[in-house]
Amino acid sequence: LRSQRALDGGEHRRAHGRERYRIAGRTPIALDTCYAARVQEPVTLTPIGTLHTPFHDRVSAPRQPYVARDVEGTIELTPGRGFEDALSDLEGWDYVWVIFLFHLNEGWRPKVLPPRSGGKKRGVFATRSPYRPNPIGLSVVRLESIEGLTLHIRGVDMLDGSPVLDIKPYVPVADAITDAKTGWLTPDPKPDFTVDWALSALESLSWLQERGVDLKTPVEAALSLGPQPHAYRRIKPDGDAFVLAVKDWRARFRVDGRLVTVLGVTSGYREKQLAEGQAPAVHCDYVARPR
Secondary structure (H helix, E strand, O other): OEEHHHHOOOOOOEEOOEEEEEOOOOOOEEOHHHHHHHOOOOOOOOOOEEEEOOOOOOOOOOOOHHHHOOOEEEEEEOOOOOHHHHOOOHHHOOEEEEEEEOOOOOOOOOEEOOOOOOOOOEEHHHOOOOOOOOOEEEEEEEEEEEEOOEEEEEOOOOOOOOEEEEEEEOOHHHHOOOOOOOOOOOOOOOOOOEEEEOHHHHHHHHHHHOOOOOOHHHHHHHHOOOOOOEOOEEEEEEOOEEEEEEOOEEEEEEEEOOEEEEEEEEEOOOHHHHHOOOOOHHHHHHHHOOO
């Protein structure tokens, strides 16, 4: 393989910005095949910062940002890399795109079973599943404020500790395509229910919060969408009320029109497990606490 320049006495040709080569006696060709081979090589990216959110595991994280529209978080950018200047002028935008890594995921699946697919597996590229060939996530969040290298954001659906790869402004005229088709996906439910808490439920929340268990955020995010059982919400009837399962806790609630009232919080472990100490300590202590 010899350069075209060497073969034809110094004439140097390019096609669409790529140097043209040829094998002696044959028509010159562009380096498309060489380029195609190069793009298969691994790409190294360095995170620009870290997300801090209330969600420490995949079970508790919302499926989409709008489900957690009031959940606050921060992005801490890495110091010493000139990001102070990179943040210039960003405070004028209401929303930003956050590109991040699904850092707890291992491997990927060509077909996945999303919660709202009606029991049918879908091609991963037709879903928002985190099990992707490259575990990259994309969320739009509200930018509340910027303090130094810290971005205060709202509407987070990412896990705590997620590495951030990039931040871009959300541009409505370019990013919002309201008449776009959504393939197999049915319209999302809208968070138009008001969630209230009975006094006893608030006392339970406070007790749990002091021990590092935040139930208020996920419960309100789920019930603001309504009391109907849904792929995003594990809800079952319970006499004249309903019970929502949030990880290993249960929230009992009633519905009056568009008002959802949480009546109480209980452990999801069985009485025998709690009595024999087979449940986590916080559950055993919760059941045994003075009331």
